[in-house]
Amino acid sequence: MTHDPENAGDWAAGQGDHALLDECYREALLLLRENSTPAGVLASARNPRASGRSYDSIFGRDAAICALGMALSGDPELLEAAHAGLLTLARHQARNGQIPKFVKPELAEVDFWYAGCVDATLWWLIAVHFLDRAAPELALAGRLSAHVVRALNWLECQEHQGWFLLQQNDCSDWADIMPRSGFVLYTNALWYWAKRVYQHPTARETRRFARPIFNPFDNLVPQQKRIRLMRHYIRNGCRPAPFLLSYVNFSFWGEEIDIFGNILAYLTGLGAPSDACKMVAGVTALNANRPHPVRVVGKPIAVGSPRWRPYMQRHRQNLPWQYHNGGAWPFVGGFWVILLSLLGERALARAELVKLAVTNRVNGWEFNEWFQGETGEPMGMPRQSWNAAMYLLAYRVMADGTRIFPQG
Secondary structure (H helix, E strand, C coil), X not given: CECCCCCCCCCCCCCCCHHHHHHHHHHHHHHHHHHEECCEECCECCCHHHHHCCCCCEEXXXXXXXXXXXXXXXXXXXXXXXXXXXXXXXXXXXXXXXXXXXXEHHXXXXXCCCXXXXXXXXXHHHHXXXXXXXXXXXXXXXXXXXXXXXXXXHHHHCECCCCCCECECCCCCCCCCCCCCEEEHHHHHHHHHHHHHCCCCCHHHHHHHHHHHXXXXXXXXXXXXXXXXXXXXXXXXXXXXXXXXXXECCCCECCCCEHHHHHHXXXXXXXXXXXXXXXXXHHHHCCCCXXXXXXXXXXXXXXXXXXXXXXXXXXXXXXXXXXXXXXXXXXXHHHHHHHHHHCCCHHHHHHHHHHHHHHHHHHHHCCCCEECCCCCCEECCCCEHHHHXXXXXXXXXXXXXXXXXXXX
């Protein structure tokens, strides 16, 4: 973790909304303290509805993402809660190395979802490395070294042995009622990030094979016959766009535009840096950052389309413009702000951070889980921890020039 004061120098200039930004920072700290327990930070505040959906648990991906912002918050209580959550997840790691979807320590309940939960292990690895750098006095990497080795080994067992990309089933990452399978952009962006921070020997190969698969319209002619065949299916069946495909399977692929996956791909370097600004322009052209930053799908999957699945109606959540199928998620908005800042779009990044603060302020600082993509109506569970933590992280990046992604 490094600080770049030169890039942070304009933070205090012309700050008409600075009071709002600072108030949101304070409210985010309060929410995270409220949701912190001796076992780690809960996904959301406790209430009967949250308990019925197990949101009052230590989630692998949620606690790990929260650890990024909590580690830089400057609050010792939050640092300790971030630390505790990663330890709780390590204690309940499966024998094969997988990190759980969630843990309820008070009930000794450990959940691994239906078709697995590949990104919980990825986020946990990333958070362990991040926290070890942010708070070396905890000596976290050394204490969890055996757990880290098992987690990396488990992920390698999910990897294509020729292309070094993770493979997965439907519904087995954060978008857990979406039909993404095979090689998924979001998951492999995280895999590349994890490989880079742990100096994995095949990190470059992951990037080398990801680019022609997720961007099949470049001028490259892959040497591998099977990749050429997959690209042939795609090039005959869809048009070029300024986005990486959300997933690629044998003869079908995702064109719904996974905005979160695209953001992570360019933050981590999995996507070609020269294409990042085209992706940002594509997001704004879709108005996917309005009124709330940012929608996670650019073009929702319609009911009855070839990619629609009956399970997407579960809880009536994943209908078009809702939940993972076109809802706006404030925690993803934090990653969006960070990408804009890293691309040098400081004015736009700051404007989006202000919008993110306004979003979190809805219903008296409710930090709602997600918002309906067309109407902007607040939806989901209130008092979401990762919304607060990612706001803290985006604020720190803007204010201090903090760099959280591997460089180069």
